[in-house]
Amino acid sequence: MEKAIIISRCSTNENRQDVTRQSQELISNYGNQYEIVKEFTYYKSGTKNDEVNAEILAYAIKNNIQHIIAIEISRISRKISSFALFLEKCNDNGINIIIDNFKLHTLLPNGEINGMVQTMLSIASTFASLELTMIKERLNSGRDKYIRDGGKLGRKVGSEKDHKKLIAEHSDIVKFLKQGQSIRNTMTLTGKSSGTVQKIKKILQPELV
Template identity: 35%
Template sequence: MSQSKTVQGMKARYNRISTANQKLERQLAKANEGDTLYNDVISGSVPFGERPQAIKLMYAIANNEVDYITVSSIDRLGRNLLDVLNTVNYFTNNGVNLMVENLGITSLVDGKPNSTFKLIVSVMANVAEMERETMLERQKEGIAIAKAKGTYKGRVRGSVEDTKDFLAKHKTVIKYLKQGNSIRLTAEAAKVSPATVQKVKKALTDIQTIA
C-alpha cells in the first residue's frame, strides 16, 4: 500500500498489517495531523529492510526528510527481536526520535537518548543474545547427533552454490547496489556493515566471472 498522504515537516508513522483482509484503521486512527504514512501490507516474517514502505522510510531518513517516527508497538519494526533492535539502532544512529505508543515513551528526550528507552532496548538486546546462544547451542547439538548417526553432510565452502546462498540472504543489499548507491549508504539503508556490502559486491563479481 502506498503512502496515503504527504507531509509538511519531518514526522512519519509506520504501520504494518499482514494481509489486505486485516484493517489498518486502528493504527491509522492514532496518526497525528501532518504525519507521512508508510503502510506495509506484508507478513511480519519479512525483515524490516525488505518491506517496500519500510525501504522508502529508510531512504527518507537517509535523505534527512524524517526525524520523528511513530509506531503502535515496537514489534512493528522487525520480524524478530534482533531485526527490531537493528531497526531501532538505525533510527538512533540517524538522529530519529522514535515514539512507541503502547510503551508511551520516545527514544529521545530533548534531543538526548532517553535512559528509560535505552534500558528497555538493553533488556531486549540481552534477551535476543540469549535466544541466539540457545539457537546456536541447539544447532551444535543437532549437528553432533547427525554426525553420530552418520547422516550429517557439511556444505562445501567456496562453491558457486554457496555464493548464491550468501547472495540470497542479502537481496536488499543487492537492490541498493544495483541502484548505484555507495557502500556506506547501502550499509545504512540495508542495516548491515560496510564489510558485508563489500562481500556482497565481491560475490556478485565472482558469480558473473564464473558465469
Template identity: 30%
Template sequence: MRARYIRVSTGSQNTERQLQKNHPDEKIYIDIISGAIAFKERPKGQKLINDIESGLINYISVHSIDRLGRNLFDILATLELLYEKKITLEVDNLGLKSLVNNKPNSAFKLIISVMANIAEMERETLLERQKEGIALAKAKGVYKGRVKGSIETQQEVLLKYKEVVKYLKKGQSIRNTSKLCNVSVGTVQKVKRMVQL
C-alpha cells in the first residue's frame, strides 16, 4: 500500500500544498509537530513505522525532504530505516525515488544528503536570526522579558505559557513541548507542576 507523510509545525499551517500530488489509494499520515523532533518520536511517524514493520506500507511519498525533518542525522537515519525495509520513498518537489527497480538510486542519495544539509542550515539560520532579534530588542530597550528577580503569579505563568499547557494536555512529552513552544525544559516542567498533569 502507498502512504503519504505530511508534516506541519503548527495547526494553523495549511496541508493543501503537500496534498497536491497525492493519489487516491494513498493512506495519509499527518503530524502537527516541529521538524526538530525526530521522525520516530512523532505520533504519526511512529504509526507509519509500525505500519511499515507490519508489512502494510511499501511506498511513501513526501512533498519535500524537510517534511521528514530538519536535522541531517535524523533524516539520514529515517532513510536508512526505509532502505532496510525496502520501502520506496518519492520526494515530489525533486521528482526522485529512493529505489529504482528495487535497487538504491545513487543520484537520490546524493541529492537528498545535500537537501537535508540545507534543511538543517535553514533551521540554524532561523534560530540565529531569533537570537539576533532578541539582542537588538534588548539593545533598544524594547525587549519584553521578565524583570530579573520578579515573581510571576501562577495565573500569569499559565496565561503566558498557554501553548505549553495546550501541548501538555494533548499528551506531548516535556521535551517535545519544549521544542514546539521554543521554551526551556525547566519552564515546561514548572508549567506541568502548576497544572498537575
C-alpha cells in the first residue's frame, strides 16, 4: 500500500474550519486506499505557514511518501507563490498532491505530471488568495460600520474618568499607598475594605513602581 500524509490546517479565526474534522474526513475517504503514516494538523495563517510546508516536504521526501492529501488547496497555502513552490517540489520528487474537495491528483498513475490538473490548481490557488483578501475586506467593512454606528475600539470609554473619580473619592488611600504603606496597614489607617484599597492600588500601580 502506498504511503500518504495528511495536511489539516486552520487559521485561528476560521470558525467554519476545524483541523480535527478535516483529518477525520480525509482518513475516512483515503484510509482504505493509502497507508496514512502521518497527520500534520495545526493552526496557523495560510499566508505565514511556509516553514511548516518546508517541514512537511522534508518529511515526505525523507520517508518516501507518495501522496500528500489536503481537503482543499487553501489548507496548503493561501499564497500563490508558496503553493507554486510546494507543487514544484512535489513534482521534482514524484509526490502526488490530492485535493479532496475537487478529487484532483497532480500526478497521473504512471507518475507523470497531470498538466490539466496542475493548471486548474494554479487557478484555484489564485482564488484561495482572493478569498483571503475578501475575508479581510469584510472584516474591515464590519469594523468600519461598527465605528460609524457609534461603536468604540480599544479601551472602554469612560475608564479614565472613572479612575479619576475613584482617586478623588479615596484620596486618603492614595496618600498612604504613595507613602509605601501595605494594603493591610492602609485598610487599618483608612477604615476601608481590602477590595477598595486593592482597586485604588491597581489604578496607581504605574506610579508606585
